[in-house]
Amino acid sequence: MPDNVTSMDALQERLSASPFNDWMGLRIESLTEDEITVSVRWREEMISNPAARYTHGGIIGAVIDTVADFMIAAKVGMPVPTVDIRIDYHRAAMPGDLTCTGRIVRLGSTNSVAEAYLRDGEGRLVASGRGTYFTAAARKD
């Protein structure tokens, strides 16, 4: 795996410049050569079912997709388009902040695979997933 080419501050700036990522309150908590950890600031509009009050699966998927992509961004200099993604839902995410950790499975010049794991405030695994990212887009930039 090559070294990171983007700093945590530069990645945060890019993350916050995205209206929807900003809406979700995504904040990079740590970044190493192998792993990125991002927090999600819960908000009322994230709720799926008004009675059960758990977080919408689409928010969960959006976070996993973004966090996996931003670990790739650390290596290639920018987030790249998602080709496809799989999300597994392990338990309902009740209101409260979440933490998501991303890792690269395989970095390729055209397509890459990265994964992410989302945990609730008690550290329980809420969801996880993996996607294919079009890393060739970073070379065109």
Place this chain on the structure above:
Amino acid sequence: MPDNVTSMDALQERLSASPFNDWMGLRIESLTEDEITVSVRWREEMISNPAARYTHGGIIGAVIDTVADFMIAAKVGMPVPTVDIRIDYHRAAMPGDLTCTGRIVRLGSTNSVAEAYLRDGEGRLVASGRGTYFTAAARKD
């Protein structure tokens, strides 16, 4: 495939009661025994990249997940938890309303599979996907 057990109005009421689905402006445009069509009202906060201005993949995934689930809801009486989902991104979705059509691939008593196709205002396929849904939850309700 069994007949629908839920009317379009009842499904719309359930859809709008969900804070995040309401935030996305989801509106059921039509419902038959085989297919549901839902429109998405674009909003500025849905943007991913502020320069390119395309819609965030997480929004796209959220719509596909919800629409597939609501076709199942038409058959079993309520939306049910997503077990896992795959989303394929076919082209960038530029600002503007979107339309998503859902169908059931296989209805089972424990797990079911449904798919959805998302199109932009010119009818171009933007994304599609399929998920596994925990239909057993509807029996417990």
Place this chain on the structure above:
Amino acid sequence: MPDNVTSMDALQERLSASPFNDWMGLRIESLTEDEITVSVRWREEMISNPAARYTHGGIIGAVIDTVADFMIAAKVGMPVPTVDIRIDYHRAAMPGDLTCTGRIVRLGSTNSVAEAYLRDGEGRLVASGRGTYFTAAARKD
């Protein structure tokens, strides 16, 4: 969608030249501009569980992957590498020949998406799936 560039005979020749596809007894039954149908010749070694005698999920996945890929081959001239695939298992496939139909969801110059549906001798849906295929490989050939 562009026209087919490969004939059914040429595709069958390519299919049969592949040792594992030949082992599975894959035979193209029909090919149109939109759809390919392939039959699978059942054999004892395809069994997963010796007591229940249903077909191994890996065989089912191999068929779906191959059939989706060969519909792409009809359009781009050759089968191309699978980037990733999702398989959904709908019911156990008991001993007997199977039939699989493939379609393209979206043909792209770098990555494409195709899907396939596998049915048993009574026409029941046994499994289905969709994969991302690296169509750029066909241009290099």
Place this chain on the structure above:
Amino acid sequence: MPDNVTSMDALQERLSASPFNDWMGLRIESLTEDEITVSVRWREEMISNPAARYTHGGIIGAVIDTVADFMIAAKVGMPVPTVDIRIDYHRAAMPGDLTCTGRIVRLGSTNSVAEAYLRDGEGRLVASGRGTYFTAAARKD
């Protein structure tokens, strides 16, 4: 995560009793509370393309599916049906034995998620994937 309830020998017996798993020459090399490692004995019929001679993606998917399932079998007493699976192909697998390691992502009473990583003789990652498994089937046995 609960303790294993099945020994390596009992799992190997179950694995070898399956005609297709036996055809693939699957052998459990090690089993801990967290991980199972299985070797694959290469054979000529596993080839996809006769010129390039790499292993068929269907074989690779079959191995990943089986190995993920057998780590679940160690916990629940038997392999259980695959609900759905995603396979990512990272590089061509050239002729030669392969080694696959499986882990559980989340063990549930109805559905569980497990993943596996397949490496070639030089330790290079060839493919990986994750599936949903119907663990409720083990309770009925």
